[in-house]
Amino acid sequence: MLDKALSQQLAQHLKLLRQPVELVASLDDGAKSQQLLELLNEVAALSDKVTVVRADDDERRPSFAIVRAGTDVSVRFAAIPLGHELTSFVLALLQVGGHPSTTAPELVEQIQRLDGEYHFVTYLSLSCQNCPEVVQALNLMSVLNPKITHVAVDGALFREEVEARGVLAVPTVFLNGEVFDQGRMTLEQIVSKLDTSAGERAASALNDKEPFDVLVVGAGPAGVSSAVYAARKGIATGLVAERIGGQVLDTMAIENLISVPYTEGPKLASALEQHAQAYDVDIMELQRAARLVPAAEPGDLHRVELESGAVLSGRTVILATGARWRHMGVPGEQEYRNKGVTYCPHCDGPLFKGKRVAVIGGGNSGVEAAIDLAGIVEHVTLLEFDGTLRADEVLQRKLHSLSNVDVLVNARTTEVTGDGAKVTGLVYEDRTSGEHHTLALEGVFVQIGLLPNTEWLEGTIELTNRGEIVIDERGATSVPGVFAAGDCTTSPYKQIVTAMGSGSTAALSAFDHLIRTTAPALASTDA
Structure with a gap:
């Protein structure tokens, strides 16, 4: 074997x-x-x-x-x-x-x-x-x-x-x-x-930390890139997050990270962690940010309050909280989450062997999910809200070649039904005719894009109506001394390689801000 x-x-x-x-x-x-x-x-x-x-x-x-x-x-x-x-x-x-x-x-x-x-x-x-x-x-x-x-x-x-x-x-x-x-x-x-009692001990230890020159919130590709670039400048750098890797951990095959022909999400997340550990970065995991309190006056400290009750402070802050899978927001979705409603076809697909399932979303993620599931389940129905699929043409050709896949466009999912223990069906509206139809199935795989993790910032910095942090070309937000990078921002392309680039940009901008406002003694000229 x-x-x-x-x-x-x-x-x-x-x-x-x-x-x-x-x-x-x-x-x-x-x-x-x-x-x-x-x-x-x-x-x-x-x-x-x-x-x-x-x-x-x-x-x-x-x-x-x-x-x-x-x-x-x-x-x-x-x-x-x-x-x-x-x-x-x-x-x-x-x-x-x-x-x-x-x-x-x-x-x-x-x-x-x-x-x-x-x-x-x-x-x-x-x-x-x-x-x-x-x-x-x-x-x-x-x-x-x-x-x-x-x-x-x-x-x-x-x-x-x-x-x-x-x-x-x-x-x-x-x-x-x-x-x-x-x-x-x-x-x-x-x-x-x-x-x-571990949470209380951890919160107490965090409260005792000295202010950071750069405090990075979030540890995906953008956050780790920010921390590495900041630490290379010889300034006090903190990295606080729930987990190293962020959404990368939920990604299977990665084939478009330049110079790395193929890797997998968990492997990349491990490499990110090792890179951050190679520098003098204070990594604080298992922490979720709850509130940003900007500096009251130029030169004052910004504060980040955590859900654990701890408070961290920094002369500058970089927000790199990433994004999460978007939910449909229909009746039955939350009730049957992990009872038939799922967001990871690679993980949960084998549990639906021989069953009928639906995939919601006609972008690359949705079409790839439908293709993968077709080799496991009895039948796949892919539902797309728009009139056409948005996936790459090569993926669409593969999808349409599969005999156990049906594609429905102009289909708006309105409800997930179940028997109290598991999913039994899905109701959708035909947006052309206005008629409602019910599909009998046992699994619903949701693949409809990303939602930025920025709810905790509302009312503090400028956000778009989609919840993205508004940044300029330097990664600066509407609050002086606060920068942002990655999928939580208005960056038009949500890719690992662009997140890494925006993270380094934010760190360099934060360093430049420190030079102009507080002139940190340990500043270096390393590029």
């Missing part, structure tokens, strides 16, 4: 094992069990510290546990961990085998201090780029704390279980039998949700 190059790489990784590991398999007579056994045997052949044991003692088959020999330390996969989860498998092998994690020591101690019994189950799909971070976080927690257990379950492999639990979006995490959370989560986010 593993090609020669991958086997060689894995063999090198397994040299890091410090303690013997057993791969304890629970199998039946099915083809998937044979496939899993083949994978486990191939891995075991690469290291004398890894052995395969047949137990057949788990109710989920095929599944296997990675067990530190002679101990209770273990991680379980009810999956054949290939695709995006291969990295999760390798990391779990190393961590169970005693190889130390690179996680910050204070976070490791926080995990080890968690008291209580925590039994996690994560439902995933192998095509989901958001799932590995959650799986890897919970796997590590189960290795570090004996009171924590974790099972990663491939929803496509255990469809009856997924349907019985009403799982229609991945990753979905259950804790002690109840839904814990859904969607991408970092290790820090999971731990802070369990450790209820």
Whole structure:
């Protein structure tokens, strides 16, 4: 199952094992069990510290546990961990085998201090780029704390279980039998949700920070670019955000970042974080901005109040809060979110195998989603509000070549219907005739563009009627000393490469503003 190059790489990784590991398999007579056994045997052949044991003692088959020999330390996969989860498998092998994690020591101690019994189950799909971070976080927690257990379950492999639990979006995490959370989560986010006093401690630490020369709010491509450019000037730079990477984390294939022919969102987000960490940037994650208080007089400090209650200040501020998927705003959408209404075809598509679904939106994202889903589901109906599709011609040709796809233009979605537990249909208006029609289906994938994350700025700086921050060619906003960059602004093109460029422009403009107003002592002439 593993090609020669991958086997060689894995063999090198397994040299890091410090303690013997057993791969304890629970199998039946099915083809998937044979496939899993083949994978486990191939891995075991690469290291004398890894052995395969047949137990057949788990109710989920095929599944296997990675067990530190002679101990209770273990991680379980009810999956054949290939695709995006291969990295999760390798990391779990190393961590169970005693190889130390690179996680910050204070976070490791926080995990080890968690008291209580925590039994996690994560439902995933192998095509989901958001799932590995959650799986890897919970796997590590189960290795570090004996009171924590974790099972990663491939929803496509255990469809009856997924349907019985009403799982229609991945990753979905259950804790002690109840839904814990859904969607991408970092290790820090999971731990802070369990450790209820963590937020108060973090807010107190943030309040003690000295003012920054440049305070960047948001850590997508624009925010990280701003922070790197500011830090290279030798000035005090802070970067505050919910997560490094922003919307990039939810992006699958990236093929138009110049000089990088192909990458994936999570990989780019990791590279952004590493680049920021290479400089003297104070990175403050798991924080959401709530209010901007501009300086009262020239030379005074701008303040950013956070939802946690903490307050940060800066001589200049760069707003790079990005954008999020736009919602339809129709009855039933929120009620059935993650119960059939979803915004990520790559992540959730496998859960709708053999079902009828709709895609809302005829731009590139919508058409690409419909093409991808057509290979999984029984039937796709794409609905576009305008009279024509807006996607690139090459995508439209591919779409129209698919036999299980219908395209409806001049179609305005008016309602998502359901039975209280899951989506059962969609109502749309034919904008030409005014007639309403109902489609029977089980999934609705919304792909209708972006909405800037700027609600918290209303009444403070100039925004357009679409909520975009108005900026000039230098990234300056209507408030002196406050700059903005990326998808949250009036920049006409919402692309990763343009966001990076606007971030660097905003940082250079902020530095120029500081020179002219406060002349920071550490200023350099580095371009």
